[in-house]
Amino acid sequence: METEKMETKKINLGIHKIIIDLILPLYKENSMYSSGSITSNLKRVCECGDPSCEFNCEQALEAASDRNFEQQQLNNEVLAKNRRYNHVIDTLTDLILAHAIEGIDVESLAYLKGIEVAEQAISGKF
Numbered sequence: 001m002e003t004e005k006m007e008t009k010k011i012n013l014g015i016h017k018i019i020i021d022l023i024l025p026l027y028k029e030n031s032m033y034s035s036g037s038i039t040s041n042l043k044r045v046c047e048c049g050d051p052s053c054e055f056n057c058e059q060a061l062e063a064a065s066d067r068n069f070e071q072q073q074l075n076n077e078v079l080a081k082n083r084r085y086n087h088v089i090d091t092l093t094d095l096i097l098a099h100a101i102e103g104i105d106v107e108s109l110a111y112l113k114g115i116e117v118a119e120q121a122i123s124g125k126f
């Protein structure tokens, strides 16, 4: 059985292990690429090791628990910041993917610098 070959393009940005996989559309319409996916090591990983964990697993809550009320509050804030940081990083990588799909040169030095500046700004907030 012959399978239809889809044309794909892999872009390794060379920073933060950002890898974009683009799938060329069969019929070109508005976009150069119809879809794709993006991975990176930008997100903070919960100590349970599951990259999809939202810092609300038993292990994270157990590690954060403290009999001292003020310390408990601080630990909860760290967990909340990690969750918010990861959500904003998801938004950033979704935007990078959307730009790549639309044909913006995401490998240009100016664009890569923009990613670094955005990542630092996000880190500073959370």
Ligand SMILES: [Zn+2]
Pocket: 046, 047, 048, 049, 050, 053, 054, 055, 056, 057, 058, 059, 060
């Ligand atoms: Zn976890």
